[in-house]
Amino acid sequence: MALDVTVLRVFTNADGEHGNPLGVVDASLVAPADRQRVAAELGYSETIFVDLPAAGTQTTTAHIFTPTLELPFAGHPTVGASWWLKDRGTPVNTLQVPAGVVRVTYDQLADGEFTVITARAEWAPDFSVYDMDSVDDVLNADPDDYRDAAEHYVWAWIDEGEGTIRSRMFASDLGIPEDEATGAGAVRITDHLSRDLVITQGKGSELRTGWSADGWVTVAGRVVDDGVRRLD
Incomplete structure (x- = not known):
């Protein structure tokens, strides 16, 4: 049976450029045993399978897969799925993933509409986490140097006073040689630095974060709909 997959780009810049591709699937259309195969066939860094909210509710559940395994939590899929639910007329305020309950809000700012997860x-x-000496060091990092069984986040300050950083993420163990925009990486670096950040990752994706001393981190980003991809 053919399967229609919505393709989003999550964490674009203000011009709608860059962003990390995401497959979004109505979970009722794919049996749990088949979801890993679908994610591998799509080949995106993550694909999220979303249960549509019941009538009159603002919460639902979702499961996230890389090409090789299921993740308990990831940032760009939860931001993208939350945007997708609002776009189809069923916005949520919480999204249950295996790791726990993700809080969701939607903000309209001067430079775009942001979907925010906590x-x-x-x-x-x-x-x-690799604290590099300069942005050039980040840009010149070779993915082939980060192919062991771990995820590697390399970063440097653009402007420490302004809280802006440049980063890249390598996760070959998850089947992702380089991740264009990583919400979970943004959570980790925000907690590592204990401050709000504006992150430029990959080729130019933008993530905004907020840090709280109680262990919660917000991640906000813009989302663009790139249409539907059909799997036969």
Whole structure:
């Protein structure tokens, strides 16, 4: 049976450029045993399978898969799925994933519409975090140097006073040689630095975060709909 998958780009810049591709699937259309196969066939860094909210509710559940495994939590899928639910007329204020309950809000700002999720810092994987000396060091990092069984987040300050950083993420163990925009990585680096950040990752994706001393981190981003991809 053919399957229609909505393709989004999550964490674009203000011009709608860049962003991390995401497959979004109505979970009722794919049996749990088949979801890993679908995610592998799509080949995106993550695909999220979303249960549509029951009538009159503003909460639902979702499951997230990389091409090789299921994740208990990830940032760009939860931001993207939350945007998708609002776009189809069923906005939510919470999204249940295996790691826990993600809070959801929607903000209209001068430079775009932002979907905002709030998650526990400990839900993010324990990435290897590399504090680089300069933005050039980040841009010149070679993915081939980060192919062991771990996730690697490399970053440097653009402007420490302004809280802006440049980053890249390598996760070959998850089947993702380089992740264009990583919400879980944004959670981890925000908790690591204990401050709000504006993050430029990959080729130019933008993530905004907020830090709280009680262990919660917000991640906000813009989302663009790239249409439907059909799997036969």
